[in-house]
Structures are given as structure tokens and as C-alpha cells.
Amino acid sequence: MISTNHESTPFSNPAIEVEQIALNRGHFQLDDISLAIPAGKLTAIVGPNGSGKSTLLRIMVQLLQPDHGMVKVQGRPATHYTRREWSRQITMLPQLKEALPQLTVRELVAYGRAPHKRRFQSLHSAEDQAIITQMLDWTGIARYSDRMFHTLSGGEQQRARIAMALAQQTPIVLLDEPTTFLDIAHQFEVMDMLHRINRDTGLTIVMVLHELQQAAAYCHHMIALKNGRLAAQGEPLELLTDTFIQHVYGMNAAIQYEGKYPVIVPVIPHHSGGISHDHRNEHFANHQR
Numbered sequence: 541m542i543s544t545n546h547e548s549t550p551f552s553n554p555a556i557e558v559e560q561i562a563l564n565r566g567h568f569q570l571d572d573i574s575l576a577i578p579a580g581k582l583t584a585i586v587g588p589n590g591s592g593k594s595t596l597l598r599i600m601v602q603l604l605q606p607d608h609g610m611v612k613v614q615g616r617p618a619t620h621y622t623r624r625e626w627s628r629q630i631t632m633l634p635q636l637k638e639a640l641p642q643l644t645v646r647e648l649v650a651y652g653r654a655p656h657k658r659r660f661q662s663l664h665s666a667e668d669q670a671i672i673t674q675m676l677d678w679t680g681i682a683r684y685s686d687r688m689f690h691t692l693s694g695g696e697q698q699r700a701r702i703a704m705a706l707a708q709q710t711p712i713v714l715l716d717e718p719t720t721f722l723d724i725a726h727q728f729e730v731m732d733m734l735h736r737i738n739r740d741t742g743l744t745i746v747m748v749l750h751e752l753q754q755a756a757a758y759c760h761h762m763i764a765l766k767n768g769r770l771a772a773q774g775e776p777l778e779l780l781t782d783t784f785i786q787h788v789y790g791m792n793a794a795i796q797y798e799g800k801y802p803v804i805v806p807v808i809p810h811h812s813g814g815i816s817h818d819h820r821n822e823h824f825a826n827h828q829r
């Protein structure tokens with residue numbers, strides 16, 4: 541397992557602790573996973589397709605029970621929370637592929653207030669309404685409040701879904717691929733927004749990301765899974781090396797920096813028919829002639 545130096549000293553205040561988790565699904569096993577998620581930080585969970593990232597997220601939020609091991613949240617075993625306490629402590633936004641009912645944007649965001657309603661209370665309180673308005677503002681979608689959710693673009697839908705998760709006002713928010721399906725501009729818009737919210741509120745945000753460059757540039761901590769096992773964890777910019785890419789993804793690549801932004805440059809074998817680095821400039825030069 542690859543880890544960076546500061547990993548030898550555990551976080552003083554982990555928001556989530558995963559202790560020796562194992563889950564056997566026959567064709568797939570999560571195997572002996574122990575890790576800590578720092579409180580008040582942005583954490584990325586990365587790894588190849590099918591490595592177990594969503595499964596781990598679902599275990600953290602108790603949608604799945606592991607065969608072995610335990611999850612602690614704010615130092616307390618997850619199973620010791622009542623349902624109401626749990627829904628005020630942690631929430632998870634699933635991947636965008638999961639369908640949502642036909643609602644206006646404001647109605648969707650209001651769903652996030654459900655755990656805060658009193659029994660038999662049907663209408664949202666003035667406080668709920670104020671929080672819903674605030675989350676619409678934070679995520680920059682207030683102008684779409686009365687639009688039907690399904691009429692929004694992918695980027696707008698993603699922000700509306702994030703507003704719903706934030707409206708639950710839990711100190712920990714887990715997001716499964718919040719930038720997948722978004723164009724590059726909207727990916728950065730969502731990452732900027734999450735970074736700003738984390739900085740301004742101290743919210744603990746854990747997200748499954750496929751975009752390693754963005755994960756390293758925006759997140760304070762990174763966890764990598766491979767074949768259901770912990771492959772690496774640590775400070776993202778220290779972790780992201782050619783050895784890491786080879787170890788986790790089995791791919792040859794070099795890491796270059798544009799200022800502080802890491803750029804992954806794949807090493808494409810000549811025989812693959814792709815354009816190698818040396819030939820790329822030549823290729824573009826020929827095109828410009």
C-alpha cells in the first residue's frame with residue numbers, strides 16, 4: 541500500500557473511521573479495509589471501475605452492512621446511532637444515473653429537510669424554507685427554483701442534487717461521482733463550488749471521483765482502491781506519482797505540473813498506433829503547415 545508521510549500520524553479528529561471492513565459478494569470482495577476520513581476536509585476516493593468505491597461509500601453510510609469490521613462516525617460506532625441521529629449526522633448522494641421523481645427544483649431540495657421534520661408535520665417550517673433558499677443560492681441554482689428538475693441540463697441537475705444533500709445539514713456529506721457526465725467546465729464549476737462550501741463551512745465532504753487531476757488539485761486527502769483493497773492513501777499531490785498510476789491503474793504515465801495543477805501525461809506505446817509524445821508535436825506542426 542502506498543501512503544504519504546503524514547499518514548503515519550492518524551488524524552486527530554477523524555469524521556469517519558473504517559476498521560477492518562470485509563464484504564464478500566462472491567464475484568467481488570472488499571478485503572480488510574481500514575482508513576480514516578479527516579473532519580472538515582475534502583476527501584477523494586479513487587480507483588479503477590469495479591474496485592469497490594461505491595460499495596465502500598454505501599457501507600460508510602450504512603446502506604450496506606459489512607460481513608466484518610465496523611464504521612465509526614465522530615468516534616461512535618455507526619450502529620449505535622438511532623435512525624434520526626444518523627440522518628442528521630451523515631448523508632450520501634448516489635450517482636446521477638439513479639432516477640428522481642418529477643419535481644420542481646425547490647421541491648427536490650426540500651426533500652433534504654425530511655429528517656428535520658417533526659412527526660405529523662406536513663409543511664416545511666420557516667427555518668426549513670430559509671435553509672432551502674440558502675442551499676439554492678449556495679449552489680447557484682436559485683433562478684431555476686420553479687423549473688421542473690428533469691428540464692435542467694446535466695450540470696444544473698447535479699447542482700440541484702447537491703443542494704438537496706446539503707439541505708439535510710449533516711456535518712458529513714458523501715457524494716458518489718458528483719462530476720461524472722458533466723462537461724469539463726461544469727466539472728470545474730462543481731469542484732469549485734464544493735471547495736468553497738468546504739472552506740466556508742468546514743463541512744466534511746467525501747467524493748468518489750474518476751478525474752484524478754481534479755481529485756489531487758482540489759482535495760486534502762485521497763484514498764485509492766484496487767480490486768476491493770486499499771491501494772494508497774495520503775496527501776493527494778504527494779500521492780499522485782507515476783508509481784501510483786502504475787500501481788493503481790496499471791498504466792504508464794508521467795505527472796507534470798502546470799503551476800500547482802497536476803497533469804497526467806499517458807505514455808502511449810508506439811506500436812499501439814496512438815500518437816506518442818515525441819510524434820505529437822510533429823503531428824500538430826504538420827497540420828499547421
Ligand SMILES: Nc1ncnc2c1ncn2[C@@H]1O[C@H](COP(=O)(O)OP(=O)(O)OP(=O)(O)O)[C@@H](O)[C@H]1O
Pocket residue numbers: 565567568587588589590591592593594595596
Ligand atoms: N448490488 C450489487 N450486487 C452484486 N454485485 C454488485 C452490486 N453492486 C456492485 N456490485 C459489484 O461489486 C463490485 C464493485 O462495485 P462498485 O460499484 O463498488 O465499484 P466502483 O469502484 O464504484 O465502480 P465504478 O467506478 O465502475 O462505478 C463490482 O464488481 C460490481 O459489479
